[in-house]
Each structure stands twice: as structure tokens, then as C-alpha cells.
Amino acid sequence: MTVHGHWDIEVHQAYIYAGSTQDVAELRVVDAFDPANLTDAPGVGYNLTDVHDGSAIAVFGTAALLGRLDGTSIEELILFDISESVVPSPPPGPWYYEVGGNASDIAVEPGGRYVFLASSHPDKELQVIDPHRLSGGLPAELTYYDSPNGAASGIFYDMLKDRVFLATNDAFEIIQPGP
Known part of the structure; x- marks a missing residue:
């Protein structure tokens, strides 16, 4: 299997979701049912407008989130519905969110209620x-x-401690979310 540049990966069920540098599939999905024979999932991935790379990925429940590098005419966070297909095939969605900078990393609360975005x-x-x-x-x-x-360049959410761990240019910060 030919591999192009990937910024981030996440395994969900038996599929690898990757934020990619490929301008024809910034979200790439790989079938990993047989680890000795990795193949692209049917449909390969999802091509977004413009050429900004997929930089972060998170998959939870029946949704996938893709973060992208900052662009002047694009939104940098995209939510996909993957309930009907492992490779997004809208409609419904996708839904876009303007980050105002690079979407560097994504963490999701296990219930899917909160997305923590490092930007x-x-x-x-x-x-x-x-x-x-x-x-x-x-x-x-x-x-x-x-x-x-x-x-911020990295993020992790610890459900047991209810803490967000944020990596920035100059520090490592621990934040308690909540009201």
C-alpha cells in the first residue's frame, strides 16, 4: 500500500482514519481488518475544498472530526457522519466550524458531548x-x-480525572473543565 503524508491517525473499529496531505483525500480511511494486508476502504476518503492538509483526526460514536491547517477561505474543523459508511458520504453533513487558526489536535469526551480542540x-x-x-x-x-x-499543538482529555492536558509552544498546562 502506498502511503502519502499523514499528520494524525485514529483507529476506530477496524479502520484507520488519517488526516492526510493528499489533496484528493484530506480524510483517508484504511481497512485494517487484516493488518498484513492494509487496503483503502471503499471510497478511499473524503476530498475537501481547497488544498489545506488534514492535520488532526478524532472518531467517536458515528462521527469523525477532521482538523485542518488554517486557511483564509475555509473552516478548519469538519464534522462527518459515518453512521451509514466508514468513509463519509454526505448527506447528512459535513458540518464546518471556523477555528481561526490551525486545528492542531482533537480530544473528545467519551460520551461525545464535548470536543476539546488545540489550536x-x-x-x-x-x-x-x-x-x-x-x-x-x-x-x-x-x-x-x-x-x-x-x-497549542497537542491535547488529551482524562475522563477519570476530568482534566484537559494542553501542550503549547512554551508550556504543558493542566486544565479542569467544568462550570
Whole structure:
């Protein structure tokens, strides 16, 4: 199997979802049922408008989220419905969210209620998004955090401790979400 540049991968069921540098499939899906014979899933992936690379991926329930590099005429976070097919085949969706910078990394609360997004936005390095509001056409941003330590590049949510771990240009921050 020929592999092109990938920024991020996530395994969901027996499929690998990848944020890709391929301009014909920024979201790529690979069938991993047989690890000795990896093949593209039927349909290969999803091609987005413009040429900005897929930089982050998260898959949960029947949804996939793809983050992209910052662009002037695009939204950088895309929500896909994968309930009918492992490779998104809209409609419904996709749904778009304007990050205002690179969507560098994505973490999702296990129930799928909250998406934690690490970004390069100068005032919103951590953005908390409700995917159900996004797919319903409502304002999706619930809150944000302005880190004094520069752009965020990595994020992890620990469900047991209810903490968000945020990696920025200059620091590693631990944040307690909540009211």
C-alpha cells in the first residue's frame, strides 16, 4: 500500500482514519481488518475544498472530526457522519466550524458531548465545542481558553480525572473543565 503524508491517525473499529496531505483525500480511511494486508476502504476518503492538509483526526460514536491547517477561505474543523459508511458520504453533513487558526489536535469526551480542540488561534488555544450543536446548525463553541503560553499543538482529555492536558509552544498546562 502506498502511503502519502499523514499528520494524525485514529483507529476506530477496524479502520484507520488519517488526516492526510493528499489533496484528493484530506480524510483517508484504511481497512485494517487484516493488518498484513492494509487496503483503502471503499471510497478511499473524503476530498475537501481547497488544498489545506488534514492535520488532526478524532472518531467517536458515528462521527469523525477532521482538523485542518488554517486557511483564509475555509473552516478548519469538519464534522462527518459515518453512521451509514466508514468513509463519509454526505448527506447528512459535513458540518464546518471556523477555528481561526490551525486545528492542531482533537480530544473528545467519551460520551461525545464535548470536543476539546488545540489550536493556533491567538486568543483561543483551547476551544470547547458541542458536536451536536454543530450538526444542528447552532453556534457550537461552548467556551475557550486563552493560554499565555502560545499556540497549542497537542491535547488529551482524562475522563477519570476530568482534566484537559494542553501542550503549547512554551508550556504543558493542566486544565479542569467544568462550570
